[in-house]
Amino acid sequence: xxxxxxxxxxxxxxxxxxxxxxxxxxxxxxxxxxxxxxxxxxxxxxxxxxxxxxxxxxxxxxxxxxxxxxxxxxxxxxxxxxxxxxxxxxxxxxxxxxxxxxxxxxxxxxxxxxxxxxxxxxx
Numbered sequence: 001x002x003x004x005x006x007x008x009x010x011x012x013x014x015x016x017x018x019x020x021x022x023x024x025x026x027x028x029x030x031x032x033x034x035x036x037x038x039x040x041x042x043x044x045x046x047x048x049x050x051x052x053x054x055x056x057x058x059x060x061x062x063x064x065x066x067x068x069x070x071x072x073x074x075x076x077x078x079x080x081x082x083x084x085x086x087x088x089x090x091x092x093x094x095x096x097x098x099x100x101x102x103x104x105x106x107x108x109x110x111x112x113x114x115x116x117x118x119x120x121x122x123x
Contacts (some may be wrong), residue, residue: 004060
């Protein structure tokens with residue numbers, strides 16, 4: 001999740017057939033790769049990127065992905081790098097996002113986290 005009007009990193013704009021407006025805007029590699037996964041997922045009918053959270057108690061923030069599944073249910077995913085998980089502000093925003101979507105009837109809320117780098121076993 002990111003603040004409204006996020007401009008700290010380069011925005012990648014790509015045409016995606018499942019994206020509601022036809023263009024997916026991603027701001028990092030994690031979001032870009034996950035958008036590719038959603039595009040290929042047969043259970044995902046459509047998706048929206050950077051969805052503004054109306055009346056969000058923490059300020060003007062956006063959820064990274066809101067998807068409509070083929071059964072009509074909504075699925076929300078927030079992308080976060082593993083190194084940012086211990087930060088109190090990150091935890092507070094993610095908890096607030098989960099509560100926001102639960103109040104709106106979404107039960108499929110989750111995190112997308114980058115893989116943990118394994119220590120190399122060089123002998």
